């Protein structure tokens with residue numbers, strides 16, 4: 078069980094315990110998915126001795142039967158109960174892991190309840206080692222998630238795109254993803270014409286027109302696992318400059334992909350993409366890292382950037398998504414999801430990468 082594995086790793090690293098609030102780490106360790114805990118304290122207390130207990134609001138009483146739990150009712154002070162669990166587990170000092178995304182108001186209250194001797198550390202510092210290495214089942218979910226976005230890309234090429242507003246296309250993509258999967262990874266990005274010079278453009282009222290390069294960036298979710306794809310398409314023949322940057326981005330993406338191997342550092346993959354783009358004279362217009370880890374979170378480790386010291390291993394999954402953005406003119410980005418399998422990089426997303434001119 079993942080929780081046992083986590084506890085022994087935590088102990089090995091000299092931690093006394095962990096406080097894990099709802100999120101992907103809690104889901105990863107226990108399978109527990111808590112929708113909208115909001116302000117009500119919900120936390121899994123884990124001790125390096127192997128004990129664990131969930132403290133949760135009583136409104137979840139009927140849905141949580143697989144973990145030892147203590148419930149609190151509205152009107153009660155949950156922090157008193159938390160103090161009681163910490164005392165029972167003999168947790169009063171030492172290194173304690175805290176979920177990175179825990180609400181500040183919870184943490185402030187926890188800091189007030191007799192924790193004089195604790196030294197807090199982010200949960201990610203330990204759990205990253207488990208989360209980064211996906212098992213076969215996790216990879217299967219990611220493959221499925223990737224298939225969905227490939228399919229949506231193929232379908233959207235036959236939609237009547239000319240004259241459509243960016244926001245309308247984004248909504249149509251979202252709807253189709255939702256029909257085919259468990260949900261979207263983030264609100265789809267549709268960036269057309271000069272808007273494509275902004276890597277994270279929010280789709281707006283601009284209508285797609287002839288000569289545009291259009292960046293489409295979207296993802297699906299399957300059994301908790303995300304995909305994330307970007308394709309750049311052309312409506313009618315774009316000007317030569319735009320075609321040129323597209324081809325440079327495509328070469329950079331391919332080069333980075335071919336660099337992926339077990340034993341290679343993440344930053345070597347970044348450097349491979351960056352070299353191609355710099356050699357073509359567009360280095361200053363590639364304004365972000367080459368990619369990010371992907372899994373239960375859309376952005377997780379390993380990050381594929383110039384500072385990426387993580388050594389790639391089998392089971393690691395991440396994106397490769399170089400781009401060039403020319404202010405006032407437009408931009409291009411190509412993004413695939415890649416897994417390290419049998420020592421080599423393997424693309425999970427397989428949609429067409431040659432420039433599609435509609």
Ligand SMILES: [Mn+2]
Nearest residue numbers: 305396398412
């Ligand atoms: Mn991405």
